Amino acid sequence: MANIRDVARAAGVGIGTVSRALNDSGYVEAGKKEKIRRIAKELNYRPSELSRSFVQKKSGLVGIVLPDVSFPFYGAFLKYAELELNHIGYKTLVCNTLGVQKRVSDTLDLIEAGSLDGMIINTDVTREEIERMKGMPVVSFERVLAKEIPMVASDHIKGGQIAAKLLKENGCKNVMILGARFATKVHAENRIKECRRILEQSGIQVTAVEINGAFLSYPFIEEMISQYLDMYSRIDGIFTEDVEAYCCLMQAKKRGIYVPRDLKIVGYDGNEMTRMIDPQVTTIAQDVPLLARTCVEVLAKKIAKEKVDAHYYIPVKLLQGGTTV
Amino acid sequence: MANIRDVARAAGVGIGTVSRALNDSGYVEAGKKEKIRRIAKELNYRPSELSRSFVQKKSGLVGIVLPDVSFPFYGAFLKYAELELNHIGYKTLVCNTLGVQKRVSDTLDLIEAGSLDGMIINTDVTREEIERMKGMPVVSFERVLAKEIPMVASDHIKGGQIAAKLLKENGCKNVMILGARFATKVHAENRIKECRRILEQSGIQVTAVEINGAFLSYPFIEEMISQYLDMYSRIDGIFTEDVEAYCCLMQAKKRGIYVPRDLKIVGYDGNEMTRMIDPQVTTIAQDVPLLARTCVEVLAKKIAKEKVDAHYYIPVKLLQGGTTV
Structure with missing residues (x-):
């Protein structure tokens, strides 16, 4: 019997997309969904009860929580993170906190309600929010939160x-x-x-x-x-x-x-x-593209309940200009 | 018998929030949901079948589709639009198209599937996509698409x-x-x-x-x-x-x-x-904040099936600098 990877390979899509298509548990383009279902049938693929119960929780949506997306560094991060998330079949929900604390807890509520599959966060948070995040698929971009919450940051x-x-x-x-x-x-x-x-x-x-x-x-x-x-x-x-x-x-x-x-x-x-x-x-x-890609990769692992490291450090490099000699 | 406006007023929230809370049809913070339900009960509010069937379609999510959120103008627009949407109870899904046509049709699929309540768009689109958008709650930011699709732009x-x-x-x-x-x-x-x-x-x-x-x-x-x-x-x-x-x-x-x-x-x-x-x-x-606010206000009217104008023009102003005399 075929497994989910066989179906994904034959359909030319990711495993997440196959899951969502077969479980109606998130967004997949109509034509693509039909194709995936046809291929799954042809290959005689039957999802196990275990994987079904897991994937049915999926919303296909990931949150990115930043202080202010109009700042160049955050805008660039959001751009690349959104592209990387799209690449693996997730849509991106964005939130500018601008220091408003309630916006973080609102986003955590969405994860608890199953409306979001996970979150990448780089804003101020409270101790209570850190406690809530420990059990959730959350990746910290740049913030030192807790050892249970993986952090991606530049070196x-x-x-x-x-x-x-x-x-x-x-x-x-x-x-x-x-x-x-x-x-x-x-x-x-x-x-x-x-x-x-x-x-x-x-x-x-x-x-x-x-x-x-x-x-x-x-x-x-x-x-x-x-x-x-x-x-x-x-x-x-x-x-x-x-x-x-x-x-x-x-x-x-x-x-x-x-x-x-x-x-x-x-x-x-x-x-x-x-x-x-x-x-x-x-x-x-x-390296903003690599920071974004790493955040997304680590989050995908967290969502899939795979093991992740506590920290990921991305190299920096000097760009010489005219303000030094 | 109380109507939905009475409940909204008593709970200190918007009508959309009441709808979502009572219909479980989008995101409302847990504590707030409970409060709204209690107030609705106290006021003896019963939603009509008509409004129920309407609001049940709501996802509480609006899409913003832009070419590249790392460009300063688009980043600023996204910031203010997200804040305005949050203010009226919507979450924001963001999409950078970077000229990739498929990303627009993907977003239209989401609206058709009921996963998005509407969309604000400022990217290249095909004729087919314009046809699809005509029947949808879509606001064009800056693009001249069709008379059925309201446009918000600077003067x-x-x-x-x-x-x-x-x-x-x-x-x-x-x-x-x-x-x-x-x-x-x-x-x-x-x-x-x-x-x-x-x-x-x-x-x-x-x-x-x-x-x-x-x-x-x-x-x-x-x-x-x-x-x-x-x-x-x-x-x-x-x-x-x-x-x-x-x-x-x-x-x-x-x-x-x-x-x-x-x-x-x-x-x-x-x-x-x-x-x-x-x-x-x-x-x-x-005036980016006013452009964003107007887009959101017009979209909210489109979602509520209210009448909107074909065009909204926002004033511009000169900022003198040192590159002219």
């Missing part, structure tokens, strides 16, 4: 090392590290810690400042950076994220500070926009 | 007029208008037509060029703009979209063309990034 420790090396080589003596503070720990904090550790070891003065990450808006970021540059006027190097780096560039120009001669700026993320402005921003690029 | 004719006036006042004699070409007509074409008409009436030479809009990527846009600036080296004014405007700025600098002295650049969209780079891009801003 931020390496990112911090690259930044520190570059700022040292650029002769910086007084560096500001500007990051975002979140209520729930982000793995990205490690890039700041690591960069700071290395710089201080080398006798470089470090001022670490934090912007509240839950209410990010461009005018707010600009205002904060303006204030910091006034307060710490003697800094000669900045390590921050790309969006903040644009603001630093603009504020430096307003103050007659010449970049990179008087001030070196190292961004983080590698947004495409860093390549399109002049000077291009020297930045440490996260 | 691009006004946008074209503002750009033409500005380029004339800046003394331009030789203007390039750079737009994106799509397989399905976009209302934005009218900004190009209107700008061209006014400029030509004033004896200004106009070169209109088009980039294929279905396969937008930053390196591709940059390459095309580089080629156009080589081909038309005598132009002294450019009217284009914001992302293209950044590329124009960078390519101009590479060629030693001083902006705005030798070349005036007028962008379109009003992405937040235009305010964060130096020089700031003079741009004609679309």
Whole structure:
């Protein structure tokens, strides 16, 4: 007797699609569903009761919960995650939390109700929400939640090392590290810690400042950076994220500070926009397509109740630009 | 006997939420559902068979279909549309088509299957898809599809007029208008037509060029703009979209063309990034929050089978920057 893999292979679709088609338990295009059912019949495939009871729970829908999809890094992540989910037969439900806590618990309710098969999350959450998530097919993108909840993140420790090396080589003596503070720990904090550790070891003065990450808006970021540059006027190097780096560039120009001669700026993320402005921003690029693909792959394993690792780290790389020498 | 509005008012929720709670036909948070059911009982509310058969079709889910959510304009639209939908009790399914036609028909299948209550769409579609959409709760954002399908778009004719006036006042004699070409007509074409008409009436030479809009990527846009600036080296004014405007700025600098002295650049969209780079891009801003809110309001009316207009036009406004004088 054929198994589900045989049917999937013969129909040229994924196993998930076969499950949904045969169980009417999620979305499959009408023509494709008919084809799969015909092939399953021809191959004499009969789903076991066990697999049937499992797949019948499926909605074919996965949630992606992010702080604000209009930010370049989150928008890019959503794009690639949606494409990867589509590739394995899932539709994507999206949720911008913008710091509104209720939106996370709403999404967890959907999973409990069987309206969502799983979730990829990168927002602030409460302790109670972490407890609920432990038993659910959830993947954390970037947030350090609990050992039961797998995390996918860039190798931020390496990112911090690259930044520190570059700022040292650029002769910086007084560096500001500007990051975002979140209520729930982000793995990205490690890039700041690591960069700071290395710089201080080398006798470089470090001022670490934090912007509240839950209410990010461009005018707010600009205002904060303006204030910091006034307060710490003697800094000669900045390590921050790309969006903040644009603001630093603009504020430096307003103050007659010449970049990179008087001030070196190292961004983080590698947004495409860093390549399109002049000077291009020297930045440490996260591999967004690979982050998204890994989140989706790990989530698919969680949904299938397969074993997963606690952490997945994705390499980062330096993109040289005109804000360092 | 109480009606559904009484229950909604007493429970402090929308009518849609009451429908879904009483019919188990979409997502309502567990605690809220219980409260609504209790209130409905207390008020002795009994849904009519008619309304029951109507609301039972509801999934509580709306689709937003866009070319690429990582582009700033689409990312911002998705953010606000998702928030507006959430506000009236709908969850958002998102789909990036990236020019893949099948993704639109997949979404239409979901509406037919009752898995989606409606759709907001801004991508290329086929004639067959337009025919299918005519009978469905669909709102077109920006695309000119059919008189049965309501369209929400910026007042691009006004946008074209503002750009033409500005380029004339800046003394331009030789203007390039750079737009994106799509397989399905976009209302934005009218900004190009209107700008061209006014400029030509004033004896200004106009070169209109088009980039294929279905396969937008930053390196591709940059390459095309580089080629156009080589081909038309005598132009002294450019009217284009914001992302293209950044590329124009960078390519101009590479060629030693001083902006705005030798070349005036007028962008379109009003992405937040235009305010964060130096020089700031003079741009004609679309009101993304209002575009999103209007799309959602019109869709809610379509879903409720209320009468809607054929077109909704949202005002645009000029943001002065340093790329014009």
